[in-house]
Amino acid sequence: MTQTAKPSVRHPRIKQNKLGLTRRDYEGTQSTLCAGCGHDSITAAIVQAFFELDVPPHRVAKLSGIGCSSKTPTYFLSEAHGFNSLHGRMPSIATGANAANGDLAYIGVSGDGDSLSIGLGGFCHAVRRNVNMLYMLENNGVYGLTKGQFSASADVGSTAKRGEENQMRPIDPASMALTLGASFVARSFSGDKKQLVPLIKAALSHQGFALLDVISPCVTFNDHEGSTKSYAHTREHGHQIVETDFVPLLHEIQAQQDEGAATAVTMHDGSVVRFRSVDEDYDPTDRGAAYAHLKALQARGEVATGLLFIEPTSMDLHAFENTVDQPLVDVPFEKLCPGSGVLAELQSSWR
């Protein structure tokens, strides 16, 4: 457990965002995860991303399932409502909450056990409904809280801490999401904040379901030699195929000279995601090609990272359901209840 008490004093020249808030205002309570846990780095990136996006913390809903990763929503945005739900059931809570109020920003934090085993069905259907949310899958290939069992994302040949070797093929959330029709698929590494922060921002700006699969090593149970989800292995085999830069709405686009052939995609809210393919000819708007490339890299033992796929305009849950623009929670009762006259009229045909 990381045991550093946070000082409550604020440095007078500490950086503020447009709302006058500091990074500290986007933090939560002290993490109780193991020191060095990848999840804590992701939490820090989430804090950074929300801070830089100037989002009022209370306009965010943060949700999770059960597991180490699902503990983390208490560690960021203490002024946002949080919902630590059941094992594997975060997508359903997020879907219902979003149906009731689509005006908030939604971040769901889950893990590989939560999303790929007990909650696989819910995960797939949240993709299918294109629920407008950032789905953060903190992927470490192992069950931490129950002390080291393989998860469904464990690679063939990877070994457990006590030497046991996994023989079964992994479920890869990124390629699965691609086949399910996900409108935003990205992968990153908890140790690469430079890559992670822009991806979180792009995912939050995306109108629809944005999967961010982040390899996040478990220092206690899966950071040994033989693990394919360790810091060392991910650093060595991580392969960024697309560099991504996020330009929020209303920010001046300051083109950097070294961008080369950057492609810009305008998001639903007007912000811009710019990306530059590292791998030649990689096109993250071509689903089939993205899948093929991902699989080719996987076959070579490499972990493709970056913005793997984006479809900037797609129908989300509210478009499918044709709901009013106003959040349903804000619709006054008078507009919902048809009244006695209608009831009488309706019943006149029930004879």
Place this chain on the structure above:
Amino acid sequence: MDRDSRDRTDDFVVVNDFVMKVATVNGTGSASANGMLMQAIFRMGVPVSGKNVFPSNIQGLPTWYEIRANKHGHVARSPNVDVILAMNPKTYEQDIAEIRPGGAVLYDSSWPLDEELLRADVLFLGIPLSHMCVENFKGARERILMKNIAYVGAVCALLSIDLGVIDGILEEKFSTKQHLMDSNNVAIRLGYDYAMEHFDGLLPVRLEAMDANRNSVLMTGNMAAALGCVYAGATVGAWYPITPATSLMDSFRGLCAKLRKDPETGKNLYCVIQSEDELAAIGMVLGAGWMGARAFTPTSGAGLSLMNEFLGMAYYAEIPAVIFDVQRAGPSTGMPTRTQQGDFFTVAFASHGDTKHVLLFPGDPRECFYFAVEAFDLAERFQTPVFVVSDLDIGMNDWVCEKLEWDDDYVPDRGKVLSAEDLQEMDTFYRYLDADGDGIPARTLPGVDPKGAYFTRGSGHDRFGRYTEDGDLYQDVVDRIARKIEGAAEALPAPEVRLVDKATVGLVTVGGCRAAVLEALGLLTEEGIALDFLRVTGFPFSDAVEEFLLSHDMNIVIEQNRDGQFKRLLLLETAVPKSKLDSVLDYQGAPLSADVVVRGVRDRLGLVPVAVG
């Protein structure tokens, strides 16, 4: 009931008091023909019920429709069949065996009837329905469909149903489809004319117009419950299709398509999500309820089993939700198209750990409407899941009900929800603090104010909403929740109580058993047996329920399950001693009949059985 006790206009014919059973094959279009017959009797002003006994199948299996007309208003199911329309040769044998002596069989005489099926005490009326339809209609599908309409015509002739009423129904149904209207008219006349010519006046029963239904409508409990959801202001519904709850959400969608469109944009003022399973359906409801929407899910036993884990969370994290449990015969898949009341334990204590839930038990479709509205108020007021527990018979069959009324001054009870202004006046907001001493804490909604933020969790928490594994702090919260739920007892709809002089025995029942038990009560009273009546409408039980039970030497609990679940619940949750409770149980999947109740009660009271029917 007893055949000889019925009023007769002359030596043979009983008026407005009969049971007619239609035996058909499902998927042949007979449902709409049968519904038309029932509707016609309703429009003639005669109290009537229609019970659909159908298979879990799309096409080709036996299905029955039981119509009971009764001038006294007794419209519970009755097994005493006067007339059977035997349209399914595969079930001839059992159908013909069921008819009471002196009754009649109407069958399709296009093919001869096996002589072994004939009974001397029953009248056989053969109409060559298939032949007539082959001669008059083209194409296999139309011939099959019109055969149903032709038997409707024949029944009109035999029972003296006003053809004008049938014409009116057809006109409403097919006003925009002239060719269908024409075919239906032809088919009606085919059956009608044949029956008039050959069998006029032969049936032992017939109809006469009454005026009992002036202030009534026909509705199913699922439609009424859906309407209740609309009127209560529910905006989010999530569900997984399951018989017999499916038509509740279908009805909600249908009603919303008419009543819940934004007049300016044409967009929906509601959101219905067909989920991937019941685990997700209840999760979506809780997500929406947490966000501040009125949200609900309709389900049945199997779905309820899947929802258990979330129901415990909703109880413990105190999230409002409304669950409609339209019960069917269990356990497991059981008999999905048959009715039962087998979920009392499941709903009362759903989920692991210490839980107890608020339940409402509507006795008919009319109460489904009012209890649905009540359920949303209770769920938000007590911040807990509330179950509206009906059954297949209430949910899916058409019942004659007094018209629904709506009070336009109704204001939803949103419970203790703090606004941004409320929060500004507070030093600090703590989610689970019992500030008012009633066990009900205040809640906040996401997105309203940073001061209202808290972390909803199913894990151990203290009164401030913080994670805890401290025994005292944990107990403090769960004890308060227990107090809160007990406090709901007196806020639930009052039980229905009927007292007579000097009764020492009470008949106690719940839900859809009401109609049959009241009919039985009347019959037993006629025999001179003094009985009081209690119908429980909510759980936790109010003091009135306990007082009723304690004030009788014996309480006979009538319910539709094998294990006497409701009786056991009364034993667990009131001070009544076991010696004061007995059961009459019925659990074969059909709606309860007064016969079963009369027989059972007489038996419990040690009275000599009498021949019934």
